[in-house]
Amino acid sequence: MNWLIDFFSNPANWSGPGGIPVRLLEHLEFSVVALLMAAAVAIPLGLWVGHTGRGSLVVVVSANAARALPTLGILVLVVLIIGVGSTWPVLIPLVLLAVPPILVNTYEGVRGVDPDLRDAAYGMGLRGPQVLFKVLVPVALPLILLGMRLAAIQVVATATVAAYVGLGGLGRFIMDGLATKNYTITIGGAFLVVVLALAAQAGFTLLSRVAVSPGVRQFR
């Protein structure tokens, strides 16, 4: 506890390009951008596969395979291929990390909608895309948001790797502390990562409250 107080009460940790606000913003930026990019790929793909049933095996298998990829390994690989100097070395591994939970949950959410409900929707005269967007998506929304939440937590926790390639973020505190044996800084950085992850969790929980119909929330 004292370490945390030391870390947060030290004015040097709050100012300049290496201060808490700047690092926090860097960390947040990587996380948000990676999450948005992952969602832009995974949600449409998950909806399409869940709705049409086409390619579901490929999606599930490759999503599970992607989960086994070592983030740090990818990062090194990307650096070797395109070099440093851009944010891609950190974004690409983070996107690869975030896609599987979003994709799988979106797909499962859509596929898991009661067949009778889907049937009724077609029976009323809705067309394919109307069935998807007016019925399947609203009903699957809790699972889609769950996927986003899991991805967000993982991304926030893993964005620390940015520090390995000199891109900043909260990982800096952890690495600097380890390098200088000043563990107060390491622990302070780790603490901030946890807080950010919890904030992401809370944010998505709140979003579910607002976005998911009360009629659907009951089912999950």
Next chain:
Amino acid sequence: MITFEGVTKRYADGTVAVDDLSLEAPTGAITVFVGPSGCGKTTSLRMINRMIDATGGRILLDGQDVREIDPPTLRRGIGYVIQQAGLFPHRKIVDNVATVPYLLGWDRKRARARAMELLELVGLDSELAGRYPFQLSGGQQQRVGVARALAADPPVLLMDEPFSAVDPIVRASLQDELLRLQSDLQKTIVFVTHDIDEAIKLGDMVAVLRVGGRLAQMAGPATLLSEPADDFVREFLGRDRGIRRLSFIPAKDVRLVTAPADLVVDASGRPLGWRGDGGLLPYGTFNPERDSLRAALDAALLAANGTAVAVDEDGRVIGVAPREALDEVLGQYAARYTVPDPEDPYEEGGHQDTGHQGAGPEDPAHEDPAHGEDPHG
């Protein structure tokens, strides 16, 4: 009118669910498809709104081949009610009912007003409009399902075992409600059930299907009971066919005599009971204008002296039917053997186009099951 012309459905795996089915579901009447599980009822029904496409033959909707109509357009003009109601869980009841009006591009206000109207029509409290489906009982959900199917006032209604998931009491009241609605709306309804009693209660025409999707018999309910085409139909109809036929014989032919002094009535002429040694004895009533012979017999059996009390709409005694009078009517019909199916509802309206016999909204086949069971009603 819906016409099946040699309709066949062979699924991809080779199962022949419906085999060369030809029949007509007359306009403004309820046609019931009934038969054992797996006989192709659902398949037949769903070929009408093209949820399934036939692999052979044609289905005509007022003369037009349904295959010529784009499925979503076709379906918006046909009400569809399924077993589990299939309500959209994320939408409020009012918006569920307004689904098709929204699809047809009605503005929100008009669609919602129409939805409220329909909720009332199916007997639901307007207070339920703002709820979500999970907040309703199964029976209420079914009513919403019916309201939703009727929202855009389609001429045709397809119902696939809509009442089979609710308990018998709720089911009976939903059936009565459907008959009441139908007497006002006169939709062309195709109703699927595996319950022969439901088929006989609701159907103006009943098509009995056998496994393999072949038509075993198509007839009005009374004809079906008295003249089953073969052993399969006879067995499917079950026991007590003779007694059940009584429901289709109107009680108005029963000869009434003046009520004897033994029948105690109150000041307004309503029966109180039969005079007995130690007080009043039980009695039973029937309404000759509305009830069937079955109700009259039931009333007779409820009284210690075997005499049925005839009452008018207000429950006032208009006479009594002694056992001999009931016996006379029974004898008449037993001798004739065939009970005529009720008249076609549109005979006078000039819509008659099939030459079949179907029951009208006013006929005893419909009124009776609701009232016949409860002569005191």
